Amino acid sequence: MLINLEFLDLGGTRVRMLPVELKNLKKLRVLLLGYGVRIPLGVLASLERLQEPVVMLSLLERWSAMKHLEVLRLLNLYDVVEVPANFHTRGQYHLGMLHKVYIDCCHTISHLTWIKYAPHLEILSVIACKSMEEVVKGDQDEEHEHEAIQLFSCLRVLTLIGLRKLKSIYNKALPFPSLRSIYIVECDSLRKLPLNNNSAKETLLQIKGHPTWWSNLEWEDPPNERLRSKFQLYF
Structure with a gap:
């Protein structure tokens, strides 16, 4: 539902696996993660506006x-x-x-x-x-x-x-x-x-x-x- 989200910071959380639905955040520009977070195949490729x-x-x-x-x-x-x-x-x-x-x-x-x-x-x-x-x-x-x-x-x-x-x-x-x-x-x-x-x-x-x-x-x-x-x- 957060289709307009542009900035997501998950650092310092206990998240260890990103949901595959993250690929729907087409406007996401910044994604900050902690250590050891697993990313499902194809998610990053779908985030075309993401800035590394x-x-x-x-x-x-x-x-x-x-x-x-x-x-x-x-x-x-x-x-x-x-x-x-x-x-x-x-x-x-x-x-x-x-x-x-x-x-x-x-x-x-x-x-x-x-x-x-x-x-x-x-x-x-x-x-x-x-x-x-x-x-x-x-x-x-x-x-x-x-x-x-x-x-x-x-x-x-x-x-x-x-x-x-x-x-x-x-x-x-x-x-x-x-x-x-x-x-x-x-x-x-x-x-x-x-x-x-x-x-x-x-x-x-x-x-x-x-x-x-x-x-x-x-x-x-x-x-x-x-x-x-x-x-x-x-x-």
Whole structure:
């Protein structure tokens, strides 16, 4: 009956065998599956609009159409065609209800600049993404200065684990007025945090990471006692 369905995510479910009736979903463009799912013969051949690499811009369009989307989890996505970091949407994408984003083992994604369209994002977790180099690419255009100030304005928890190539969260310090916790582990190339002594001034409770990583961080201004006191060893 779901003949108009375009996006189907079965990751994280206990589905182990797709029904043969899936071939009737002629408009299906994106199909996300967990490990070990068996697909009946002829089903994929019938899904003529199915896209294998996943086009991130296509996903972004569909997420924007989900007016009540609150939680987004991307797991084990391969061959993702990214959104260009410098593309201009002119307001056509809105992720206004998105509060939580979890991204695990998506090895071709190098940045998440699209999350700037989620102004109410509260939790961001990125784990084991081998190509991740930046979380949000900075924009040097003064026209976007206000946009940068609003970035992560609702973020409460930031978790970055196993991102060996990560070099930047953002290219300048941000206010982070709601930030409470930062967890950073095995991100040895990350030498600078988008924090200064005024960031998350009233809210920050803890920064967790390895002492060696912390001691090698570079700061525009030396961190004051408030920031230093927030650091805790991550076990």
